Amino acid sequence: MAMWIQAQQLQGEALHQMQALYGQHFPIEVRHYLAQWIESQLWDSVELDNPAEEAKAKRLLDNLVAELQRKAQLQGGEDGFLLKIKLGHYASQLKSTYDRCPLELVRCIKHILHSEQRLVQEATNVSTEGAMDSLSQRHQQINQAFEELRLATQETENELRKLQHSQEYFIIQYQENLRIQAQLSSLSSLPPAERTQRETTLQSKRATVEAWLTREATTLQKYRLDLSEQHQKTLGLLRKQQTLILDEELIQWKRRQQLAGNGGPHEGGLDVLQSWCEKLADLIWQNRQQIRRCEHLTQQLPLPGPMEELLSKLNSDITDVISALVTSTFIIEKQPPQVLKTQTKFAATVRLLVGGKLNVHMNPPQVKAVIVSEQQAKALLKNESTHSESSGEILNNNCVMEYHQATGTLSAHFRNMSLKRIKRSDRRGAESVTEEKFTVLFESQFSVGGNELVFHVKTLSLPVVVIVHGSQDNNATATVLWDNAFAEPGRVPFVVPDKVLWPQLCEALDMKYKAEMHSGRGLSEDNLVFLAQKAFTNSSNNPEDYRTMTISWAQFNRESLPGRNFTFWQWFDGVVELMKKHLKPHWNDGAILGFVNKQQAQDMLMSKPNGTFLLRFSDSEIGGITIAWVAENPNKSGERLVWNLLPYTTKDFSIRSLADRISDLNHLLFLYPDRPKDEVFAKYYTPPLCMYQQYCSHQHITVFFLVNTHSCELDHTHKHTHTLLLVTMERTKQSKVWVSFTRVNADNVCATTVFHLRSETQEICSYSADFL
Secondary structure, eight states: OHHHHHHTTOOHHHHHHHHHTOBTTBOHHHHHHTHHHHHHSOGGGSOTTOGGGHHHHHHHHHHHHHHHHHHHHHOOHHHHHHHHHHHHHHHHHHHHHHSSOHHHHHHHHHHHHHHHHHHHHHHTTOOTTSSOOHHHHHHHHHHHHHHHHHHHHHHHHHHHHHHHHHHHHHHHHHHHHHHHHHHHHGGGGSOHHHHHHHHHHHHHHHHHHHHHHHHHHHHHHHHHHHHHHHHHHHHHHHHHHHIIIIIIIIHHHHHHHHHHTTTOOOOOOSHHHHHHHHHHHHHHHHHHHHHHHHHHHHHHSOOSSSHHHHHHHHHHHHHHHHHHHHHHTEEEEEOOOSEEETTOEEEEEEEETTTTTTTGGGSOOEEEEEEEEHHHHHHHHTTOOOTTOOSEEEETOEEEOEEETTTTEEEEEEEEEEEEEEOOOOOOTTOOGGGOOEEEEEEEEEEETTTTEEEEEEEEOSOBEEESSGGGHHHHHHHHHHHHHHOOTTOSTTOOOSEEEHHHHHHHHHHHHHHHHTSSOOOOHHHHHHHHHHHHTOOOOOGGGGTTOEEEHHHHHTSBOTTSSSBHHHHHHHHHHHIIIIIHHHHHTTOOOBSOOHHHHHHHHTTSOTTEEEEEEOSSSTTOEEEEEEEEOTTSTTOEEEEEOOOBOHHHHHHSOHHHHHHHOTTOOEETTTEEHHHHHGGGSOOOOOSSGGGOOOSOEEEEEEEEGGGOOBTTBOOOTTOEEEEEEEEOTTSOEEEEEEEEOSSOBOOOEEEEESSTTOOSHHHHHHHO
């Protein structure tokens, strides 16, 4: 409701733009009377490119119709009678229009709400900072330039009409002069006296007309030259505006889209860019038509001078400008996945920002998608012929562009593409298949102006790494992350620097990490120092020591870390995957320090009371997290040790959560530095289950207890008197019982061992003795 209240305060051009959002596709009365209901619905939760979301869209449509009908029934009295009929009519109209395509209703309302929000923000000069920043200033400059161009175009239109009127009058006078000439020629048949009298009159008249024609011809030529100069000036302004929009604003949008692939902020909608491009197309087309009318006038009345050459060049130049606009605004709105697995369905959306304005949808063009190699992409940008060449086969790779009247967008939605096969090129040196880059080429052909101009447009997707197995995903993701982070605008496909400054990589890793955690808590300076120590095998704790250091692609994801069989990226990606799948809430709560090495953990814990623990990522295992805690040494009275569990991995947390595992370990008391563990983790504990299956409805029963083996006799023998034993029993749905043992000694923890009990009464002590 708040947005609609603000929208009603709009004035001038903003109000006009807001009113233009509505029509038969969605009446403004519906927006007014259902304002609160419309703004409270989750329109953005519907994925427009996903056919499976149609049921959700259908529910929204049905609810909208029901709400309209309810509103109509509430109207009473003489004043409400007409409104009741109107609202009922709108309910039927919307039901009829969108019943078979409910996603279009969602698309329409999303467009309206986003446009209203933009118009309100522009009108109140509100930016994300609460004040006009450089972005809003730049937008204001663009809008001012459009106003100048509109006035200049209107002025040349007025001048052209004057020129046309003057030329038409000139032609009339020229015809009059020809008529006088004809009359003079016919005087020979008249008597001499009359002929002399008439001849004198006609010659005087002819002299007057010819003198006027001579003066007027000079004036017309000056008009034409002045008008061509004005068109030349307008053309310069159009080029400047187009450069600003295409080479700055659109390129920045594409850069944001690329960084969004690394987890950066969403690139933002295209509505503002489309409105600018449409204004450009309209102004360029108007000026082109004016220039063509000037050419027609020149051909209609040839006069001595350079006008034909001037107008021919103007026409050629402005045609080049409109061509550049059309080809540059054929863009990929939704990129295909950058890690693309063969035989897997994927989607993409391409959009022509000026398609609606140029009426391209009157003869909807078809778009074709093909996958091409890096070398083929380079050849395309050099305009070398690569017709019909591809590096693989994509199924369902043809799509007709559709015009959405409610939003004014012309786009093609590829919903069910699949890469059937890929043809790889010869690899260079140590390059692996997950470093080879491809791209999806989208191309189309259409005409505008009644086949007057024919355009062949094409656009390349962001680099794509093709994999055939899920095990290749993390290395492919490394290639994509490096490319997205360090690609330069306008580069040769797909050149990236081999080395970058460490702070640049830190920015990319932090962006990725925050996006995966869905959190504002990214990587702290201490975290980044830890990563630098790992990447450079350096022990310095001073962040300044790393600011000027460079890291190469080989250090990032080609060469293994010293003493390990994995790379820096593989270790980092393992951490991200573990956190994303199982530990995200704990990271966001600040419960996981994570980026701490073993020695740092020991130094931190030794100054804390016994039972204090922390969680750190394993140095030795990909995607592992370990618990380190301080406790007494059972072998030496008065001595304290820091104990470390063997790392937990995704497999472990798929069986039992981190919070429950911490709850099971009674010797863990305080989360570093001094927070009681239940205060931090209790909200994540699994509620306790009944001990006996017949008294509860759960399919699984799990019993946990801790055995201190130095005081417990197992199988009549004493073994490892300082060992802690964790025994876990679980009853499955098939009434099988599994028991797992975890041993903790002063040095470390052995891997968990799991046994299947053949009978519920089988003793577990024999297993525990064998395990110990």
